[in-house]
Amino acid sequence: MTTPRGxxxxxxxxxxxxxxTRIDDLGGRSLTADALVRLRRNPVAIVGAVIIGLFVLISIxxxxxxxxxxxAVFPELQRTLRxxxxxxxxxxxxxxxxxxxxxxxxxxxxxxxxxxxVGVLATLIGLVFGxxxxxLAGAFGGWVDTVLMRVTDVLLSIPSLLLAISIAALxxxxxxxxxxxxxxxxxxxxxxxxxxxxxxxxxxxxxxxxATSLGVKRSAIVVRHMLPNALGPVIVQATLxxxxxxxxxxxxxxxxxxxxxxxxxxxxLMLANAQAYLxxxxxxxxxxxxxxxxxxxxxxxxxxxxREAIDPxxxx
Amino acid sequence: xxxxxxxEDLKVAFTRRGEPDSVAVDGVxxxxxxxxxxxxxxxxxxxxxxTSLAIMRLLPERGNRVTGSIRMDGDDLLALSDSAxxxxxxxxxxxxxxxxxxxxxxxxSVGLQVTEVLTRHRGMKKDAARREAADLLDRVGIPDPRRRxxxxxxxxxxxxxxxxxxxxxxxxxxxxLIADEPTTALDVTIQAQILDLLKQLxxxxxxxxxxxxxxxxxxxxxxxxxxxxxxxxxxERAERHELFRxxxxxxxxxxxxxxxxxxxxxxxxxxxIRGSVNDNLPWTDACAFAxxxxxxxxxxxxxxxxxxxxxxxxxxxxxxxxx
Numbered sequence: 001m002t003t004p005r006g007x008x009x010x011x012x013x014x015x016x017x018x019x020x021t022r023i024d025d026l027g028g029r030s031l032t033a034d035a036l037v038r039l040r041r042n043p044v045a046i047v048g049a050v051i052i053g054l055f056v057l058i059s060i061x062x063x064x065x066x067x068x069x070x071x072a073v074f075p076e077l078q079r080t081l082r083x084x085x086x087x088x089x090x091x092x093x094x095x096x097x098x099x100x101x102x103x104x105x106x107x108x109x110x111x112x113x114x115x116x117x118v119g120v121l122a123t124l125i126g127l128v129f130g131x132x133x134x135x136l137a138g139a140f141g142g143w144v145d146t147v148l149m150r151v152t153d154v155l156l157s158i159p160s161l162l163l164a165i166s167i168a169a170l171x172x173x174x175x176x177x178x179x180x181x182x183x184x185x186x187x188x189x190x191x192x193x194x195x196x197x198x199x200x201x202x203x204x205x206x207x208x209x210x211a212t213s214l215g216v217k218r219s220a221i222v223v224r225h226m227l228p229n230a231l232g233p234v235i236v237q238a239t240l241x242x243x244x245x246x247x248x249x250x251x252x253x254x255x256x257x258x259x260x261x262x263x264x265x266x267x268x269l270m271l272a273n274a275q276a277y278l279x280x281x282x283x284x285x286x287x288x289x290x291x292x293x294x295x296x297x298x299x300x301x302x303x304x305x306x307r308e309a310i311d312p313x314x315x316x
Numbered sequence: 317x318x319x320x321x322x323x324e325d326l327k328v329a330f331t332r333r334g335e336p337d338s339v340a341v342d343g344v345x346x347x348x349x350x351x352x353x354x355x356x357x358x359x360x361x362x363x364x365x366x367t368s369l370a371i372m373r374l375l376p377e378r379g380n381r382v383t384g385s386i387r388m389d390g391d392d393l394l395a396l397s398d399s400a401x402x403x404x405x406x407x408x409x410x411x412x413x414x415x416x417x418x419x420x421x422x423x424x425s426v427g428l429q430v431t432e433v434l435t436r437h438r439g440m441k442k443d444a445a446r447r448e449a450a451d452l453l454d455r456v457g458i459p460d461p462r463r464r465x466x467x468x469x470x471x472x473x474x475x476x477x478x479x480x481x482x483x484x485x486x487x488x489x490x491x492x493l494i495a496d497e498p499t500t501a502l503d504v505t506i507q508a509q510i511l512d513l514l515k516q517l518x519x520x521x522x523x524x525x526x527x528x529x530x531x532x533x534x535x536x537x538x539x540x541x542x543x544x545x546x547x548x549x550x551x552e553r554a555e556r557h558e559l560f561r562x563x564x565x566x567x568x569x570x571x572x573x574x575x576x577x578x579x580x581x582x583x584x585x586x587x588x589i590r591g592s593v594n595d596n597l598p599w600t601d602a603c604a605f606a607x608x609x610x611x612x613x614x615x616x617x618x619x620x621x622x623x624x625x626x627x628x629x630x631x632x633x634x635x636x637x638x639x
Contacts, residue, residue, distance in 0.1 A: 032423075206418035213372055213413075214433050214484065215405035224432075228423045 038309040045305030051298030059112035066106035067092070071263030077101040086281040098270070098284060099277050107265035108287055114259065114266045115295060118176065119246040122183035126245075127238050129184070130191020131231075137192070138199020138230070139222040149196065155189040164248050168257040176259045183248045187241050194237055198230035205229075232310045239303035243296040250292050267292050318390075319347035320524050321371070321409075321492055326384035328366050328375065337381070340366040342548035342599055345384075350491065353518065353525045355539035355556075357532065357571075361593045363548040364528045368494045371526075372411050373401050388492065407437040409492040410485040415501045416477035420469035426453075426480050427465025430487060437488045452483040456513060475506040479513065486517055493518065494526045499534065511538055532571060536560060544568050547593065547604035553629035564628070564635040566611045603632070611636070 039045045058065065068074070078101030080087040088096040095105040133152070137145040155163065164182040171178035202208055203226065211225045252258050253268030267288040274284035326344045329337040341363040348354045356364045369375050370382050373393060386393045388409065393401065413419045421429060430449035434440045440448060446465065453461035456479040469477055478498060485493055495514065499507040515538055518525045527539055535542050535556065542559050544552040544567065552565040563569040570589040591608040602617040603609070609616065611634045621633045 206413060206415060207421045209374060210411075210413055210419040210481070211421065211432075213374055213405055213411040214436075215402045215407060216432060216436060217402065220432070220436075224424065225421050229421070 035306075035309040039305060042305045042309065044301050045309070048298050048301030048303075048305060051294060052302060055112060055295050055298060056116065058109060059116040062110050062113050066103075066109040067094075068103040068106040069263070070102070070107050070110040070265040072103070072106075073101045074103065075101070077103070084280060086277060086284070088281070088283070095283070095287070096281075099273060099281075104284065104287075107270065108267075108291065111265040111267045111270065111288070112291070112295075114176070114264060115246055115249070115292075118180055118183065118249040119242050119295075121180045122245040122249065123187060123238055123242050125180065125184035126187025126241065127191055127234070130188045131195055131234065133188065133192040134195025134234075135199060135222070135227060135230075138196040138203065139226065141200075141203075145196070148192070152189040152192050155185075156193065160186045160244070161248060161251055164252060165255065165257060168252050174252075174257045174260060176264075179249050179252050179258050182252065182257075183245050186248060187245065190241065191234060191237065195230055195234050198233055199226055202226040202230050233307075236303055236307045236310060239299055239306055243299035243303070246292065246299070247296050320350045320352075320388065321348040321526075322385075322387040323347065323367075323371065324385045324387070326367065326370060326386065327382070328363070328370050329381045331379060331381055340548055341370065343384070344545070344548070344550055346543050346550065346553065348492065348524045348526060351518070351522045351524055352541065353515075353527060353539045355535040355542040356526060356528045356545060357530065357535055357542055358545035359530055359593060362545040364530075364545055365496055367545075368411065368496050368526065368528050371494060372405065372409065374411075403437075406433050406485075406490070407488045408490055409494065410488075410490045411494040411496065412478070412481050412485050412498045414497040416474055416481050417469060417501075419481055420477060422469055425466050425468055426472070427467075430465070430480070430484050433484055433487045448487075449483075452487055453480065456480070456483040456486075456517070457509075458483070474502050475509060478502060478506075478510050482510075482513065482517065486521065486523065489521050490523060492524050492526065494528065496528045497530070499531075500529075507534075514538070532575060544571075547599060549599060549604070549631065550629065551605065551631045555628070558628060562636075564630050565632050566609050566634075566636055567605050569636045570610070 074093075074097070077087065077093065077097035081097065081099070081101060086097055086099060090096060093103050093105065095103075095108065098104045098107060133148050137148040158166075164186050167182035167185055168174060168178050207229075208221060208225050211221050216225070249258070250266075250268030250271070253266045254272040256272070258269055259266055270288040271285055271292075274281075274288070277284055324345045326341055327339065328341040329339045331337050344363070344367055346354065346356075356367065358364050366375070371386050371393065373396075375382065382394060384394075388404075393404075396404070420426070427446065427449055430452060431440075431442070431445035434445040434448055435442070438445075450461040450465055453464055458464050458476055458479050464472070464476075464480075469480075472480065478501075482498075498514070499510050502510060511534060514525065517523070525538075527534065529535060539556050542554060542556055543550050544559075544565065546567050552559070552563070552568050554564075559568065560572065563572050567589070570587075573587045574589060576586050589608055590610075599620055601619060603621045606612050606616040613634050615633055621631050623629060623631050
């Protein structure tokens with residue numbers, strides 16, 4: 001009981017401060033803001049966000065980080081290539097040569113751009129079309145719903161990679177665009193189905209009934225009262241889909257349905273080409289594989305954390 | 317004075333292919349005078365909420381059949397087009413629901429939900445609507461209304477939310493307000509405040525109120541006239557004081573008798589109405605209350621009891637005598 005006086009209670013100034021923030025809290029913190037606060041407290045989200053942040057930074061500044069061009073062949077590297085050895089690290093080439101005498105490190109860094117572009121675009125395109133289809137089906141119901149959802153069912157019934165391969169193979173010459181389109185099309189039914197379910201739940205909700213009882217127009221009910229409430233799970237899914245899109249795109253490249261331009265590097269293709277040299281220099285396969293896994297893991301971690309943040313009570 | 321709302325022979329049946337219709341409301345008729353407060357009382361499943369949803373035309377589009385007529389100012393609401401009905405909702409007649417939290421949109425601010433109605437029905441511009449919304453929140457007793465406009469529903473207490481909903485429902489001064497158990501989700505002290513507020517507001521604006529409740533205490537403090545529903549039909553209708561002084565229908569009598577009294581002897585067994593509501597309504601060839609009725613006669617199961625109407629409506633062949 002030798003506690004000095006006054007230490008039991010916070011000083012008046014801190015008390016005042018605390019009270020002030022409490023009052024400020026009342027003045028409008030949306031559910032989204034609440035979710036963000038929860039997200040910031042979750043270590044899983046932090047790890048995911050750091051991985052993604054690094055990945056995005058690297059891909060944006062890739063031309064500055066990479067010492068050489070992705071397509072440039074260096075005679076000094078080529079000269080050292082033997083059927084049974086590919087040189088490792090040497091001055092000017094931090095990770096040494098690839099199987100064709102190009103700078104492996106530069107290719108690894110520059111490939112992050114392709115991955116980011118393909119992943120983000122494929123997810124965005126899939127998201128936009130999926131949201132439109134899902135919102136229409138969920139808002140209108142009836143035959144609109146039936147038609148849209150049966151088409152969605154058909155797309156969902158085909159394994160995603162098989163579907164992506166079929167679409168990519170339709171193109172006369174595989175390119176980055178065909179990869180994006182193929183992966184986007186795989187994503188469309190996933191978003192459509194998810195949003196439609198959420199919209200249906202909203203349609204039966206009390207607040208939509210209350211809005212209807214106030215004579216709010218149908219369009220306003222869909223756009224203002226149903227859609228924003230239904231988007232939560234879709235946003236979470238988008239983060240997770242970024243991971244699968246990156247994996248799908250890498251798989252397409254690996255199978256030779258990707259960007260054939262040798263001047264551009266791509267992790268999936270690097271992995272495929274490294275196969276033949278697995279016993280000579282495993283690092284050629286190891287680094288691209290690790291890069292793909294890390295990026296996909298980052299998006300998955302963040303997505304799972306977002307799912308928790310948006311719905312803190314449920315599912316575990 | 318001609319009535320504001322006239323419900324005649326309203327029947328609501330829920331239909332399902334391959335199954336017999338399930339009748340929820342079976343020939344309900346009542347009227348509401350301008351500015352009057354009318355109670356619809358009954359236990360769960362008696363059809364009171366379905367009646368209110370039918371008046372607002374908020375029942376699902378499919379899976380039910382509504383017949384009869386619901387006249388407001390002489391227009392049959394059931395015959396209006398969807399868009400005409402949408403014009404009226406919120407403007408001529410509006411509704412407050414049971415659960416104030418789930419009745420508010422969680423992702424948009426309270427202010428936006430109030431101004432939405434004002435811009436929709438009163439054609440107000442954004443700034444004017446915001447000022448009016450703050451005014452409305454002030455009138456329903458929400459402190460610091462300007463600030464509350466930017467609050468989200470989950471930041472308000474239950475009582476505040478119901479106040480906000482009342483403000484929204486009364487934003488366009490409708491002539492008819494339907495309140496479906498507006499105080500059930502609130503605790504007792506808040507209940508009294510909300511009821512007082514409703515009473516005061518409808519008196520100020522001249523809005524007629526249809527109060528739907530299972531709580532006779534709410535009725536006693538609020539309603540001018542009371543309709544008692546059982547099994548989808550009105551079994552008794554009377555002025556509030558008459559009903560409480562001399563309940564004639566055995567069901568009403570039982571309801572009033574089953575309110576526990578604080579001054580009763582301790583240890584006394586609480587009075588209750590035996591049995592529970594039957595889903596299938598045997599009104600066609602008997603009184604639906606007969607299986608639970610302490611005053612049942614053989615004649616009760618011999619046919620539908622006729623309605624007698626002298627001063628008050630009563631559907632019973634062996635009513636409790638007025639003492």
